[in-house]
Amino acid sequence: MKAKLNLKPREETLAAAKAKLNLKPHREVLAAQKKVNSVRLLALSLICLFSFMAGISLLYGFWMSLELEGEQKSLNLSVEMLKKQHGLLSEELAEMKRDLKLYKEAVAFVKEELPALECLLAVETALLDEMWLSRLEIDADRVALQGYAMTEDELLEFAREISASPVISNVDLPVMRRVKKQGKMDMVEFSLNCSLKRIANPRGGMDSALLKK
Numbered sequence: 001m002k003a004k005l006n007l008k009p010r011e012e013t014l015a016a017a018k019a020k021l022n023l024k025p026h027r028e029v030l031a032a033q034k035k036v037n038s039v040r041l042l043a044l045s046l047i048c049l050f051s052f053m054a055g056i057s058l059l060y061g062f063w064m065s066l067e068l069e070g071e072q073k074s075l076n077l078s079v080e081m082l083k084k085q086h087g088l089l090s091e092e093l094a095e096m097k098r099d100l101k102l103y104k105e106a107v108a109f110v111k112e113e114l115p116a117l118e119c120l121l122a123v124e125t126a127l128l129d130e131m132w133l134s135r136l137e138i139d140a141d142r143v144a145l146q147g148y149a150m151t152e153d154e155l156l157e158f159a160r161e162i163s164a165s166p167v168i169s170n171v172d173l174p175v176m177r178r179v180k181k182q183g184k185m186d187m188v189e190f191s192l193n194c195s196l197k198r199i200a201n202p203r204g205g206m207d208s209a210l211l212k213k
Contacts, residue, residue, distance in 0.1 A: 115167040115196050119143055122168060126161030128154050138196065143168070145192040152176060155190050162194065170195040 116138050123136065123145065131154060133147035149155040155174055163171040176190040 118165065118167040119196055122162050122165035126158050128158065130154070131158060141196045143194050143196050145190075145194075147190060148179075148181065149176075149188045149190060152188055155188055159192060167197045168194050169197055 119138065120136075123133070127133070128149070131147060131149045133145060135144070135146035137144045149158065155176060159171055159174055162168050171194040172192060174190045174192040176188050179187055179189045181187045
């Protein structure tokens with residue numbers, strides 16, 4: 001083998017050899033190496049710490065996303081329940097409105113018809129066994145009666161009885177005359193007018209009197 005010749009000048013060769021030699025004391029060389037190792041260890045520690053914090057952040061973010069997803073589902077369920085409750089409340093409100101309308105109609109019916117019914121009941125109760133009516137007409141607040149009785153006393157007793165009713169007032173004196181019924185019986189034909197009270201206050205005294213019956 002042929003040896004590689006160094007054709008550089010001798011001065012340059014000596015200078016390169018001196019540059020490669022470390023002429024510092026051994027203690028300083030070890031201190032410099034320790035300093036370099038400390039810097040590297042610190043950098044590695046910072047990299048590990050950053051990686052650890054990044055992992056913790058990712059785990060926390062994942063956990064928070066699960067929590068938020070659960071809360072969203074819970075809120076959706078709450079919204080659905082509120083919608084159902086709103087629907088039920090709307091139905092109940094509509095039903096209450098219908099009931100209120102029926103109640104108002106019933107109250108109007110009571111105010112309009114109950115006095116007439118009570119008048120019919122009072123007339124039926126006051127009629128004696130040998131009395132009967134040929135006509136009974138209720139027009140607004142006026143009541144017109146026509147019929148037959150055996151005697152005038154029975155007719156006056158009938159008038160007193162119906163005047164005691166809480167829905168009848170201002171009973172006029174009956175107009176009467178003696179007639180022959182079917183050509184056989186001598187009877188008293190009469191006509192009688194009175195006023196009909198209307199219910200002014202459903203919670204008042206007249207209602208109490210009617211309810212007691």
